[in-house]
Amino acid sequence: MNKVIVVLCDALRDDVAAQAMGYLEHLVEDKRASRYTVIAGLPTLSRPLYETIHTGVSVSEHGITSNNTVRRSSTPNIFQLATAAGRTTAAAAYCWYSELYVRAPYDRVADREVDDAQQWIQHGRFYSEDDYPDIELFAAGGMLVQRFLPDYVLMHAMGLDTVGHEYGGDSAQYRNQAILQDQILAHLIPLCVQAGYMILVTGDHGMSSDKNHNGTLPDVRHVPLYVVAPPDAPPDRRLGYSGQQVSQLRIAPTVLRLLDVPQPATMKQPPLLS
Ligand SMILES: [Zn+2]
Numbered sequence: 001m002n003k004v005i006v007v008l009c010d011a012l013r014d015d016v017a018a019q020a021m022g023y024l025e026h027l028v029e030d031k032r033a034s035r036y037t038v039i040a041g042l043p044t045l046s047r048p049l050y051e052t053i054h055t056g057v058s059v060s061e062h063g064i065t066s067n068n069t070v071r072r073s074s075t076p077n078i079f080q081l082a083t084a085a086g087r088t089t090a091a092a093a094y095c096w097y098s099e100l101y102v103r104a105p106y107d108r109v110a111d112r113e114v115d116d117a118q119q120w121i122q123h124g125r126f127y128s129e130d131d132y133p134d135i136e137l138f139a140a141g142g143m144l145v146q147r148f149l150p151d152y153v154l155m156h157a158m159g160l161d162t163v164g165h166e167y168g169g170d171s172a173q174y175r176n177q178a179i180l181q182d183q184i185l186a187h188l189i190p191l192c193v194q195a196g197y198m199i200l201v202t203g204d205h206g207m208s209s210d211k212n213h214n215g216t217l218p219d220v221r222h223v224p225l226y227v228v229a230p231p232d233a234p235p236d237r238r239l240g241y242s243g244q245q246v247s248q249l250r251i252a253p254t255v256l257r258l259l260d261v262p263q264p265a266t267m268k269q270p271p272l273l274s
Contacts, residue, residue: 001260005153005192005199009181010046011161011213012203013169014222020178023186024201024226034239036225036246036272044205044213044220047096049248053204054078056252056267073100076264078255079120082152085261090123090148092140093156098126123148134159138184145192151259157181160207169207169219189228198258199228202251237273246272
């Protein structure tokens with residue numbers, strides 16, 4: 001069994017990641033990671049795709065069809081399946097994750113911090129302002145790793161979405177936010193690899209030059225997936241540039257495979273790793 005971290009960089013475009021995120025691309029170049037292009041589900045919106053990433057099914061199947069669909073997940077999901085199999089879970093994430101996997105609607109006071117072994121997210125640290133600094137989010141995620149060593153950890157940073165809605169996905173400000181996240185991860189990833197984690201870095205959707213997302217073009221639909229492995233991992237987990245475009249539906253089965261948790265019948269796609 002592997003311990004797994006999913007780093008979800010909200011609104012991270014595939015092309016901007018390839019151009020601006022030098023540390024992650026270094027890991028690929030050195031074959032310490034595998035890189036894929038993920039084709040995000042539709043519509044390219046946050047709340048529906050948070051659920052798609054964690055359930056491995058399309059929006060119509062899981063029913064979280066809009067950002068205004070505020071309810072708990074009713075589809076087998078990574079947090080639920082992991083805890084049912086005796087794995088421990090944690091998340092440092094936007095409050096919509098609390099609504100999907102802890103309690104809806106989100107209460108800023110009551111739900112901000114969760115430490116409860118009965119929850120799907122057993123250790124949660126949530127934020128509700130879109131401009132919550134990425135450096136603080138990743139610090140909270142790193143703290144959860146160091147304090148609890150959970151088997152599955154989600155770290156979800158919102159900075160690129162916030163900057164993208166203000167300046168657009170082809171702006172210097174957006175690219176500089178990608179550089180900032182890459183530099184934070186350059187500090188965090190070695191610590192997590194040393195602690196025994198496999199780390200997946202991806203986006204839910206991209207960002208257009210019109211400062212938005214929802215549609216079908218590559219600027220909003222193509223997001224990266226980096227799978228960072230320990231140095232002693234077998235070569236098929238350190239492919240470098242895979243050259244593959246893969247469905248976003250394969251992320252959840254991949255996480256379950258790494259956690260050694262059985263894949264439910266609802267997830268129809270195969271994992272990326274054997
Ligand atoms: Zn957005």
